Amino acid sequence: MKKYSLWLSLILSLGAASSSTWATPTSAHSRDGAIQVNGRAIHTGLQSVYEGLVVGDRLFLVGFKIAADRVNTPQVAEFSLSDSTTRKFWKFDEIVQGVFLFNRQVTVNDVVGNVFTLRDGEWGRLETKLPPNATVVWTDEAEELIVCHRSGLQKDASHVGGCFSTTKHWDQQLFWIEKAPKVCGMSLRVFDESAKAGMLRVFSIATGEELSRTKLRKPPNDLCRAGTR
Amino acid sequence: MELHFFPSQNILAVKDGTRYIGQYGAWGGPASKGFDPYMAEEPTWPGVYVIHGVEKYSTPTWPLSKIKWGVRLIDMPKLDDVYYELPSKRLASIKKDVGISRRELMQLHQMYYKQMKIPPKWVFNDFGPIAIRWFKDQNGNKILDKNERLSGQMFHTTPQNEAEQSLGLSVNLTPSHGCIHLKPADRDFLLGSGAFSPKTTLIVHRYDEKI
Numbered sequence: 234m235k236k237y238s239l240w241l242s243l244i245l246s247l248g249a250a251s252s253s254t255w256a257t258p259t260s261a262h263s264r265d266g267a268i269q270v271n272g273r274a275i276h277t278g279l280q281s282v283y284e285g286l287v288v289g290d291r292l293f294l295v296g297f298k299i300a301a302d303r304v305n306t307p308q309v310a311e312f313s314l315s316d317s318t319t320r321k322f323w324k325f326d327e328i329v330q331g332v333f334l335f336n337r338q339v340t341v342n343d344v345v346g347n348v349f350t351l352r353d354g355e356w357g358r359l360e361t362k363l364p365p366n367a368t369v370v371w372t373d374e375a376e377e378l379i380v381c382h383r384s385g386l387q388k389d390a391s392h393v394g395g396c397f398s399t400t401k402h403w404d405q406q407l408f409w410i411e412k413a414p415k416v417c418g419m420s421l422r423v424f425d426e427s428a429k430a431g432m433l434r435v436f437s438i439a440t441g442e443e444l445s446r447t448k449l450r451k452p453p454n455d456l457c458r459a460g461t462r
Numbered sequence: 463m464e465l466h467f468f469p470s471q472n473i474l475a476v477k478d479g480t481r482y483i484g485q486y487g488a489w490g491g492p493a494s495k496g497f498d499p500y501m502a503e504e505p506t507w508p509g510v511y512v513i514h515g516v517e518k519y520s521t522p523t524w525p526l527s528k529i530k531w532g533v534r535l536i537d538m539p540k541l542d543d544v545y546y547e548l549p550s551k552r553l554a555s556i557k558k559d560v561g562i563s564r565r566e567l568m569q570l571h572q573m574y575y576k577q578m579k580i581p582p583k584w585v586f587n588d589f590g591p592i593a594i595r596w597f598k599d600q601n602g603n604k605i606l607d608k609n610e611r612l613s614g615q616m617f618h619t620t621p622q623n624e625a626e627q628s629l630g631l632s633v634n635l636t637p638s639h640g641c642i643h644l645k646p647a648d649r650d651f652l653l654g655s656g657a658f659s660p661k662t663t664l665i666v667h668r669y670d671e672k673i
Contacts, residue, residue: 281539283565297565299539305568305578328565328578344569366566384500386562386570388524388588389620389636392500408499410525411561427499452561 275312286332290314293339295329323356334374371416376400379438381414403441417457424452433460465664467642468673469506475673476657486648491640493669504640506615506666511596512604513662514612519593528560531587537580544580574625590619594658604661615640619649
């Protein structure tokens with residue numbers, strides 16, 4: 234399954250290569266908000282970028298424009314990879330959490346759970362709602378999303394988090410804070426921190442069935458490799 | 463001076479001699495154990511304790527409380543990270559050390575202070591700027607001896623209440639995991655009046671006791 238999401242923060246900070254089916258951003262300048270895509274600089278006009286998605290020759294970036302008083306405005310930006318003059322910016326009311334394909338459309342979710350799809354250059358809000366602070370960890374690019382929402386950070390927040398499929402009717406209650414769950418192949422891997430007993434739990438993304446659990450003392454660096462020999 | 467906490471009434475009373483000279487809103491834990499999957503809420507345990515002192519509190523148990531209140535922050539938007547100042551004055555990454563992203567911090571700041579920005583100082587510690595610690599005094603000498611331990615329950619404010627106070631909004635106390643939540647202004651007044659001085663007696667009453 235193709236996964237387009239690019240963790241551009243890494244690219245911006247380290248200048249390291251990241252993989253994508255369609256394009257591979259390779260490095261970025263930190264001073265002028267430019268990133269390098271296939272050896273070509275794209276001036277993003279954003280002061281902070283934390284996620285991106287490449288669809289064909291279109292690059293979508295999620296980030297902020299930051300005013301002189303340090304107030305951040307959530308933004309989604311679109312750039313053409315073939316024509317460096319083409320760029321669009323959209324301002325959002327809430328912080329945008331992620332960008333992904335849903336029903337073949339470029340889609341974003343925000344931190345309060347709203348979901349917006351881009352059609353004809355405009356973002357339209359869908360009836361679909363996700364939990365607040367949800368992360369889409371997998372998409373079939375059509376109807377199915379696998380969504381994880383983490384436990385509240387604050388002591389007085391709800392500490393019930395979890396992961397679920399939007400179409401396959403499974404829902405797992407989990408407690409995770411530091412390490413976002415990850416889909417590796419056809420399994421969902423989660424470092425569950427409930428009751429202070431660190432546990433690597435592996436689930437089938439097809440059924441939600443728990444395939445294994447392994448005790449781990451601390452969050453693994455790489456969830457895909459953790460617990461394997 | 464003695465402190466008396468009545469958990470079922472959410473009252474902290476200050477007693478001087480035989481009469482109560484002040485009452486303050488204060489919320490403790492639930493009367494019976496709760497269901498938080500990470501750390502279950504517990505009653506504020508009834509008993510007679512001794513105030514040990516005041517400290518800036520940090521604990522690895524809660525992610526936002528790993529960093530002490532007021533620690534300097536440096537916004538690093540290009541790195542999608544925020545750095546914090548260690549006691550050694552060196553800078554460290556919040557994303558790496560605490561597992562929290564820049565935008566999550568911004569979201570918290572937006573929720574508390576209504577502005578989408580990274581504050582110059584850490585204002586997210588669950589225990590507020592200071593915590594007032596107490597202990598069970600086994601031998602009655604009012605000193606924390608080697609075989610005595612500070613209670614994990616303590617007086618403190620919450621980031622939400624600190625923000626409400628800072629913005630001039632009404633301060634609404636919330637139930638705790640077992641600690642005693644105070645309003646920032648009451649904490650400051652009680653501190654200034656000496657009610658939290660070391661060796662002050664604190665009596666946590668049973669849930670069926672009323673003032």
